[in-house]
Amino acid sequence: MPAAQLTDLRVDADRLVRRIEELGAIGGLEGGGCARLALTDEDRLGRDLVGTWMEDLGLDVHIDAIGNVVGTLAGREDGAPVMTGSHIDTVATGGLYDGNLGVLAGLEVLETLARAGVTTRRPMAVGYFTDEEGARFAPDMLGSLVYVGGLTVEDAYDVVGVDGAVLGEELDRIGYRGATPCPGRTPFAFVELHIEQGPVLEDAAIGIGVVTGVQGISWQEVRVTGRSSHAGTTPMHLRRDAGYVAMRLGTFVRELAGELGEPQVGTVGRLDLRPDLVNVVAASATMTVDLRNVSEAVLEEAEWRFAACCDELAAAEHCTIERTALARFAPVDFDPRVVDLVEATARRLGNTTLRMPSGAGHDAQMMARVCPTAMVFVPSVGGISHNVEEFTEPADLEAGANVLLQTLLHLAETEADDWAEADHQATESPWAAS
Ligand code: HGY
Ligand code: MN
Ligand code: MN
Numbered sequence: 001m002p003a004a005q006l007t008d009l010r011v012d013a014d015r016l017v018r019r020i021e022e023l024g025a026i027g028g029l030e031g032g033g034c035a036r037l038a039l040t041d042e043d044r045l046g047r048d049l050v051g052t053w054m055e056d057l058g059l060d061v062h063i064d065a066i067g068n069v070v071g072t073l074a075g076r077e078d079g080a081p082v083m084t085g086s087h088i089d090t091v092a093t094g095g096l097y098d099g100n101l102g103v104l105a106g107l108e109v110l111e112t113l114a115r116a117g118v119t120t121r122r123p124m125a126v127g128y129f130t131d132e133e134g135a136r137f138a139p140d141m142l143g144s145l146v147y148v149g150g151l152t153v154e155d156a157y158d159v160v161g162v163d164g165a166v167l168g169e170e171l172d173r174i175g176y177r178g179a180t181p182c183p184g185r186t187p188f189a190f191v192e193l194h195i196e197q198g199p200v201l202e203d204a205a206i207g208i209g210v211v212t213g214v215q216g217i218s219w220q221e222v223r224v225t226g227r228s229s230h231a232g233t234t235p236m237h238l239r240r241d242a243g244y245v246a247m248r249l250g251t252f253v254r255e256l257a258g259e260l261g262e263p264q265v266g267t268v269g270r271l272d273l274r275p276d277l278v279n280v281v282a283a284s285a286t287m288t289v290d291l292r293n294v295s296e297a298v299l300e301e302a303e304w305r306f307a308a309c310c311d312e313l314a315a316a317e318h319c320t321i322e323r324t325a326l327a328r329f330a331p332v333d334f335d336p337r338v339v340d341l342v343e344a345t346a347r348r349l350g351n352t353t354l355r356m357p358s359g360a361g362h363d364a365q366m367m368a369r370v371c372p373t374a375m376v377f378v379p380s381v382g383g384i385s386h387n388v389e390e391f392t393e394p395a396d397l398e399a400g401a402n403v404l405l406q407t408l409l410h411l412a413e414t415e416a417d418d419w420a421e422a423d424h425q426a427t428e429s430p431w432a433a434s
Contacts, residue, residue: 001118006409007348009116013398016108020397023049023088023104024096033388034096038089038131038142039067039170046088047176050103050128057111059126063178065153066146067171070127070184073110074119075412080371081123082412083187084109084404086194086363087132087143095390097195097397101378103128105193105401109408120412122188129363130176136161138219139327144366149183162270183370189338189411190367193376193404195392197360199383206354207399208346209377213334214358214365215263216299218291219327222249222310226319228275228283240318243273243282252309253289256302263359264293264302288326294357296330331357332365338374341410346376346403360385376403 026049027034027042036042051069054061059071072081086102106126113124129147134140137159145151157168171177196202201209226240253266267290273282289306293299310321339355346353358365358375367373378400381391 001116006118006413007406009112009118009405009409011105011108011112011398011401011405013394013401015111016104016397016401017394019053019104019107020096020100023100027090027094029093029388031388033390034090034094035092036088036090036094037092037136038133039136039165039167039174039176041174043089044174044176047128047174050088050107053107054126057107057114059110062180063176064147064180064184065178065182066143066156067130067176067178068127068143068147068182068184069176069178070125071107071110072123072125073114075123076119076121079122080186080188081125082120082408083125083127083190083367084192084408085125085127085129086192088128089131089133091133091135091386093387095385095388097390097392098197098385099128099132099194101195101392101397101400102193105397105404108401109405112405120409122412124408124412125187130171131167132363134219134327136163136165137167139329140217140219140361141329141363141366144363146182147184148366148369150366150369153182186370187367188371190364190371190373191338191342191376191404191407191411192362192364192367193378193400194362195380195385195390196377196383197380197385199380200356201354201377201379202381202383204354206352207379207396208351208353208403210339210343210346210353210355211334211358211375211377212339212355213294214332214360214362215292215294216296216331217327217329217361218299218303219325220289221324221326222246222287222289223322223324224249224285224319225321226281226283226317229281231279231281234281239281241281242285242319245313245317245319245321246271246273246285246287248313249289249306249309250287253291253306256305260293260298260302263357264291264298265359266291266302292359294331299331329361329365332368334364334368334374335372338372338411342374342376342403342407345407345410349399349402349406351399351403376400376407
């Protein structure tokens with residue numbers, strides 16, 4: 001198919017929306033949304049469904065040692081594939097689009113090409129990565145981290161989940177410990193479509209987010225140990241109140257974000273007091289602290305100021321505090337050539353665009369370690385995500401999927417064998433001209 005016709009190719013938006021809804025029904029929640037925590041039975045059912053769609057399309061499907069699944073459409077030539085993908089595991093209050101859009105839009109791109117009889121120069125691949133959310137097994141982006149060699153598969157197998165399950169055992173239980181070795185094959189380039197999950201695009205009435213990078217992420221578990229005692233008879237100055245210390249730490253996290261200013265964010269998402277009884281001063285408190293910033297230096301400042309607060313409170317309240325890192329990823333800048341291509345493609349297709357960093361972590365954050373990578377955002381209604389009310393308008397889903405299609409097509413057809421030439425190609429190829 002001549003290049004000029006390739007630029008006219010568009011996805012079948014109805015098929016995409018149907019698949020989003022069909023996958024979303026697995027682990028479906030009352031009132032909408034879905035819960036498919038990593039490596040649960042619901043995750044397995046979602047995996048089985050997406051795997052069936054990949055196989056029905058005739059993709060060459062591989063499951064790797066950490067359960068990442070990649071389907072590849074052969075190219076006219078062998079060599080490194082142009083790759084897209086995301087995740088299909090969700091948080092417990094998940095929506096239908098977080099991660100799922102990126103996987104199903106990638107599948108839709110390959111189906112559009114296959115149905116049009118298009119064989120691109122380079123192979124095209126779509127994948128989903130295990131445990132992107134990290135909500136059950138930390139860290140987040142675990143599967144893509146193993147894919148790029150940032151964590152050994154053996155260490156990943158030993159990760160213990162918030163429910164006490166062991167990752168490797170759960171992977172075996174659902175039958176997704178595959179034979180393909182990790183680290184995975186390095187793609188020629190990786191582009192991920194994702195909902196923004198925040199309010200920026202909607203507030204600005206912009207259709208496509210051209211994602212320039214991802215902010216740094218610091219997750220830690222904090223365990224405060226005090227002493228249980230009687231709530232009625234223990235004078236305040238004699239208490240070793242783990243619950244009070246935990247709540248002071250939570251307040252500190254909130255105030256620290258305010259002091260450091262945007263885009264610093266801080267969240268205490270989990271808090272567990274023991275013995276968790278109305279008339280007992282808490283003996284222990286276990287909580288999580290999530291700190292993020294686009295600046296590594298400011299994120300480090302947030303971390304040491306939090307540590308200093310822990311030390312002060314431990315001394316003042318006669319408690320001990322242990323902190324355990326659950327995830328720590330530095331901010332990532334995406335490849336400017338791919339970012340430029342996403343922007344040029346989105347504009348060529350008539351979209352309004354805005355360059356922006358990602359507040360959420362994504363698998364692209366890991367893929368950027370090994371190949372030229374960028375992301376495409378579409379608006380989230382009300383800026384809501386990790387919430388069953390997560391929603392993106394069908395027209396925005398379609399626009400994002402078409403930007404993904406045309407961006408991947410350009411990458412799969414560019415004559416550049418190495419990225420030094422790609423600059424040259426990006427200006428001369430038919431995609432950039434029109
Ligand atoms: O935590 C995150 O940013 C992502 O949802 N895993
Ligand atoms: Mn996601
Ligand atoms: Mn998420």
